[in-house]
Amino acid sequence: MNKKAVFFDVDDTLYDHLSPLRSALMEVLGLPKDFPYERAYYLFRYYSDLLSDEEGLSAVPDQAKMERMRKRRFMLSLAELGVNVTEEQAGRLQSAYLKGQFEIRPFEGAVPLIRWLSEAGYVVGLITNGPMEHQMSKILAMEIEKVVPESHIFISGAVGVAKPDPGLFTHVNASTGTRAEDCHYIGDSWRNDVVGSLGAGWTSIWFNHRGAKPESDHQPHHVVSNYEEIGKLYGMNELGK
Structure with missing residues (x-):
């Protein structure tokens, strides 16, 4: 059979993949509750997939490229919503986001x-x-x-x-x-x-x-x-x- x-x-x-992202954005950038978090999540996933494909990261992870991709996805997705973040801020966002993913x-x-x-x-x-x-x-x-x-x-x-x-x-x-x-x-x-x-x-x-x-x-x-x-x-x- x-x-x-x-x-x-x-x-x-x-x-809920949005929950740790929302928490990170509020914690690091102090964004308000009425920020378009759903749209931010969509853009975050879009750039995460796009950049991962460009670097071949989903199939063959590379630590240095992975670190760069994780920062860039924050910078690119938030820029579309009128929020410009530095590479240093993007790194802090990633750390907060990562912590939330394990909760x-x-x-x-x-x-x-x-x-x-x-x-x-x-x-x-x-x-x-x-x-x-x-x-x-x-x-x-x-x-x-x-x-x-x-x-x-x-x-x-x-x-x-x-x-x-x-x-x-x-x-x-x-x-x-x-x-x-x-x-x-x-x-x-x-x-x-x-x-x-x-x-x-x-x-x-x-x-x-x-x-x-x-x-x-x-x-x-x-x-x-x-x-x-x-x-x-x-x-x-x-x-x-």
Whole structure:
């Protein structure tokens, strides 16, 4: 019998990625509560992905290039919102942001859903871009390793290929003994998660909890905005029940 599988993205899919960014901006720059943090987050992710691609950092991390990228993404994204920061300020923002990332908690319903899927017989795992140690630190902070086996956690920095490259998804299939047509992928990023999973022949579930607009003509199979909606796709009517 072919194994059905559900894999999750990590950043802004398992936890609120905006929260540590907002905290860093308020702490270091003293920005007001009514600052457009949602827009800042969108730009921050955009430049993070763009600069990482330019430097090839998602697949092959380089410490010096990584440090430069992390500062530049703050400087470029905030400049679009009329806030100019120095390289020194960008470094302090990164430090505050990093600290906040290790104080994260999973979205409500995420862990119960993972448990339910596992008990229902699905292969459940994670696929995320970034350096191995950095991403694992987040996973450990959320204690997701207690419900997802290490053998089902795939991090681009360790594999050597990053989303949206279909090769990462193909690697997951080969490693877990699953087939593309039996795999679902849940993620928030249009470029990395929707385009990447569709390119690999997987069923794509766009976790669009921020009300983002599609960035291309690709068509995800499902669009959801919370974990209750995800649970209903699999016949789980009440998360945790």
